[in-house]
Amino acid sequence: MNYHVMTLFPEMIEQGLSTSILGRARDKGLISFEAVNIRDYSGDLKHHKVDDYTYGGGAGMLMQAQPIYDCFKAIEKKINEKNCSDRADDINDSAENADKSTEKPLRVIYVTPQGAVFNQQMAADFAKEEDLIFLCGHYEGVDERVLEEIVTDYVSIGDYVLTGGELPAMVMIDAISRLVPGVLNNDESAMTESFGNGLLEYPQYSRPEEWMGKKVPAILLSGDHKKVDEWRLEQSLLRTKDRRPELYEKWLIDNPPKPEKKKRRRKKSDSADSVND
Ligand code: ADE
Numbered sequence: 001m002n003y004h005v006m007t008l009f010p011e012m013i014e015q016g017l018s019t020s021i022l023g024r025a026r027d028k029g030l031i032s033f034e035a036v037n038i039r040d041y042s043g044d045l046k047h048h049k050v051d052d053y054t055y056g057g058g059a060g061m062l063m064q065a066q067p068i069y070d071c072f073k074a075i076e077k078k079i080n081e082k083n084c085s086d087r088a089d090d091i092n093d094s095a096e097n098a099d100k101s102t103e104k105p106l107r108v109i110y111v112t113p114q115g116a117v118f119n120q121q122m123a124a125d126f127a128k129e130e131d132l133i134f135l136c137g138h139y140e141g142v143d144e145r146v147l148e149e150i151v152t153d154y155v156s157i158g159d160y161v162l163t164g165g166e167l168p169a170m171v172m173i174d175a176i177s178r179l180v181p182g183v184l185n186n187d188e189s190a191m192t193e194s195f196g197n198g199l200l201e202y203p204q205y206s207r208p209e210e211w212m213g214k215k216v217p218a219i220l221l222s223g224d225h226k227k228v229d230e231w232r233l234e235q236s237l238l239r240t241k242d243r244r245p246e247l248y249e250k251w252l253i254d255n256p257p258k259p260e261k262k263k264r265r266r267k268k269s270d271s272a273d274s275v276n277d
Pocket of ligand 1: 156
């Protein structure tokens with residue numbers, strides 16, 4: 001997975017994504033990030049301006065179309081060249097394929113409070129892509145014309161407004177990356193996590209068995225795996241019902257109670273009695 005982030009603050013992206021699990025995944029070559037500075041594509045060679053006043057009035061400045069469009073075209077070109085050379089390597093036929101562009105349209109995600117609210121399902125969908133381009137807005141927003149031209153997905157991280165798109169982009173990149181094969185080690189990926197089954201995760205406990213007078217639920221010490229699983233599902237359901245009732249309602253619809261198996265009527269010849277007949 002290769003992330004390309006169009007931003008006015010590339011250092012934020014570089015620093016935010018280089019530690020812990022994502023840093024390790026990057027070192028292993030499982031994911032890559034490039035933070036591309038939109039300002040480098042400003043047509044204003046003297047002041048490198050990227051914003052201007054809004055037509056029709058209104059407070060604040062708007063990010064202009066041209067620097068964003070040129071930044072996007074540079075990223076698109078780089079991706080196409082990389083894909084062509086990969087393909088040429090694969091079939092050892094560079095001349096024929098060198099100027100073919102990618103067949104699949106690139107996903108360009110504009111992070112905006114006006115987008116669809118990000119969720120686990122969207123993370124799983126984005127994780128299937130080889131390249132993802134993020135556009136991080138600032139100021140009062142972005143000239144609509146460039147959005148119409150390049151954006152494929154409008155995505156928000158929630159119904160509140162942040163000062164810019166970098167944090168939302170990093171939130172999405174984190175959620176998507178942990179679904180890329182190999183990014184989580186076995187222990188991490190084996191974790192039963194919230195949303196994996198449409199429910200919130202059950203409560204968990206570690207040593208000691210008693211802390212501040214609170215005991216670990218006895219069932220977890222019983223060694224009875226079936227009972228532990230049943231308890232965990234029950235706790236997940238209770239927790240989801242309490243904290244996220246809308247998720248609980250959805251789970252009930254998606255998981256209707258299984259119809260009770262009809263008991264097979266025993267033929268007379270099957271009956272224990274008949275054996276002795
Ligand atoms: N930019 C500012 N606020 C945002 C939000 N809530 N989600 C995505 N992008 C944003």
